[in-house]
Amino acid sequence: MIAACSLDLSRAMPLLVVWSVVASYVLYAFFMKRFGDSIGTAARPFLDRISEKWLWIKWCLKICTFQNLCIMASVVLCLEALAHFNIFWRDTDK
DSSP, X not given: OHHHHHHOHHXXXXXXXXXXXXXXXXXXXXXXXXXXXXXXXXXXXXXXXXXXXXXXXXXXHHHXXXXXXXXXXXXXXXXXXXHHTTOOSSOSOO
């Protein structure tokens, strides 16, 4: 894995993604098997507090999502405008 990433990262990216998913699932399964009951018991006050304020959290997430979509749309529009006037960030003739 390390050799593949050091030789050519763009070709090793799918391998890196699959490896990351498998490694995170193995760690999740290990922690849930070993500490599952104690994690649920310890997290109960935190989860109760979040469930009380879920409406506000939901609205904050919606606002952040809308803001990110607006930023991404403006970046895409700016790049399209630059491409329309044949202005590129890199010289493509080389």
